Amino acid sequence: MSQVLKMDRPLVSVDTVIFTVHEQSLQVLLVRRPEVATDPYPAMWALPGGFVDTTRDANLESCARRKLRDKTGIDAPYLEQLGSWGSATRDPRGWSTTHVYFALLAHASLTPGGNAIDTQWVAQGPQRLRERLAFDHAELLSAALARLRAKVEYTSLPLYLMGPEFTLSELQKTYEIVLARALEKKAFRTRISSAQILEPVPRMKSGSTRPAQLFRVKSRRKAHTFARPFGSAAAP
Amino acid sequence: MSQVLKMDRPLVSVDTVIFTVHEQSLQVLLVRRPEVATDPYPAMWALPGGFVDTTRDANLESCARRKLRDKTGIDAPYLEQLGSWGSATRDPRGWSTTHVYFALLAHASLTPGGNAIDTQWVAQGPQRLRERLAFDHAELLSAALARLRAKVEYTSLPLYLMGPEFTLSELQKTYEIVLARALEKKAFRTRISSAQILEPVPRMKSGSTRPAQLFRVKSRRKAHTFARPFGSAAAP
DNA sequence: GGAATAGTGTCTATTAGACATTATTCC
């Protein structure tokens, strides 16, 4: 029975899709693979990740958090498992599996600079998904984007993309950037308000026009689920 | 760089949570582990699954389908990845990962008998989750049950639990069994009807009371997503 | 007729959407 233990074991890695919103676009962190001929896909861009280290990682999630800290220097306020992929062909070195996580973080929380040489933030427009990425990472990225958009339709997930204080217009703009479509202002505000997940801070955001109330999240604990997705009422 | 290939590799397995509805209850298939002292958790009940066979399985999903066929003799009409678990401690033999799938099938599609000695269907009431299962399978089962219930709130997934022809009352009953709560008849029928996913067959189900129209699924392709979950309107 | 289940009609409450209106700032 236990000769299964002597069977060939697949490679096991963890990859993380790290999203942020910056400069009016949804961006994803990519890292450049080492330019070593013995490694597959040398010098190509890939999702941050790597093999599980059975001597250091207690479990998959802490492995993901470790790699996230290495690349961004911060603990992601939101980290969710997306799923796992595994096949005989996805890695030329042999049967391999990867456990994919996706993370959301506020761009403001990032330390400027960082390992700028071998990492980049890439805007996720419809056309950029054709980006040539190592392994099956384009597929993983597509799946993460689909999951993110699906969840943003009916949850408060974009709060994790905001800084500590923000206006309702800024929050709506973040939703619109992720969903790539405009939302109706009144309906948006009614939803957010009735969810009771924000509280005003005694401060306004001033610009060249009417100042806006600043809000913060009541509890960073977990995302709120709305009863209906955006736009579930029928069209006129 | 490629010394990672010489690092210890975790064990990689696939487990499947197979749901069906039978005799007014939601049931899960369990298999008894072999009574071999060298194997962990001998003679205990566990989810059907096992190690990936890198010489036979092309990818994770086909591995899950293979094990599903072995246990039930059929191709599951619905198979979805639930997620993956991995840690240093979940298997006493070492760092291990498992990729968990969940399947839905109509009880009528099962061949009676089967390997009845070492498999059993277990009803999933609130109390039965305390069932002592091998490894962390109680946790995996809880997660699958939570995912199933969450999805049943806003999708047509229970159609995969139905036989080829059924009445609307039978379908509603299946929803109610999975969700463990009653649904309102009119609202249920309006939803199903407006989703246009069923078509009547020219046949009635007769009993000792008024005959009911039989329906079948228009397309087995994929589940329908309702705009709102059940019960999202406010209470009076 | 009575019991039981199938199926429909009708009313209310909620809320997304559309869009108009008012409010506040800077120039």
Add this chain to the structure above:
DNA sequence: GGAATAATGTCTAATAGACACTATTCC
């Protein structure tokens, strides 16, 4: 005042829930 954005008011349409009502079968 005018431009720009913030914030709110109001009306409509869709639909879930509640529940009463009708329809059809067997006894």
